[in-house]
Amino acid sequence: MAPRGHDAAETALLDELAELYRRVEAAYAGSSCPASTECCRFGVTGREPYVTSIEIAALTRAVRRRGGPLSPKRRALPLASSTTSAASERICALLDASGRCSVYDSRPFGCRTFFCERASISGEIGSSERRDLVNRLRDIASRHEPGGDGARPLSKVFRPHTD
Numbered sequence: 001m002a003p004r005g006h007d008a009a010e011t012a013l014l015d016e017l018a019e020l021y022r023r024v025e026a027a028y029a030g031s032s033c034p035a036s037t038e039c040c041r042f043g044v045t046g047r048e049p050y051v052t053s054i055e056i057a058a059l060t061r062a063v064r065r066r067g068g069p070l071s072p073k074r075r076a077l078p079l080a081s082s083t084t085s086a087a088s089e090r091i092c093a094l095l096d097a098s099g100r101c102s103v104y105d106s107r108p109f110g111c112r113t114f115f116c117e118r119a120s121i122s123g124e125i126g127s128s129e130r131r132d133l134v135n136r137l138r139d140i141a142s143r144h145e146p147g148g149d150g151a152r153p154l155s156k157v158f159r160p161h162t163d
Contacts, residue, residue: 010057013144017054020136024112027125027133037099039111042155043090049110050151052141059094059158062106093158108154109137 042048051059096102101111113130141149 010054010144013054013140014058014061016140017058017137020133020140021109021112023136024109024133027129028113037095040092040095040101041089042092042153043088048090048092049108049154051108051110051154051157052137052144052151053149054141054144055108055137056157057144058106059103059108062103063094063158066102090155092154094154109133110154 038044039047092101094102094107101107138149141151
């Protein structure tokens with residue numbers, strides 16, 4: 001059964017988002033991540049991705065496909081330190097116990113752009129290209145949420161699930 005009304009419009013926008021993500025992947029081709037999960041520990045880095053409504057829709061669908069939010073037993077633990085807690089690290093609710101993103105294929109724009117200082121960026125993405133990608137995301141998001149779409153911190157949208 002094909003999506004109707006709002007669902008069909010959202011699906012079309014999600015297709016545009018997927019195309020944008022392919023452009024981001026191409027722009028950062030050859031870059032690498034040490035998979036330290038440091039960038040998924042927002043309190044450690046002092047940074048976190050902000051997500052738009054269309055990215056929230058994509059993440060929500062990915063969480064649903066996965067079977068729902070991660071239980072506390074399936075979420076990442078704090079880094080090995082007696083003085084560090086999950087609360088102070090502000091671990092992304094989408095990071096699983098194996099230290100992997102549980103929705104990696106649907107991860108938001110901010111998670112695709114290697115803001116971690118440990119990342120190895122291949123080549124140099126120009127500010128003009130980066131601005132174009134961000135503007136494209138804003139355009140898709142503004143059509144998803146008429147009247148504009150203010151990005152919000154990922155941790156405010158996806159909070160750790162408690163059982």
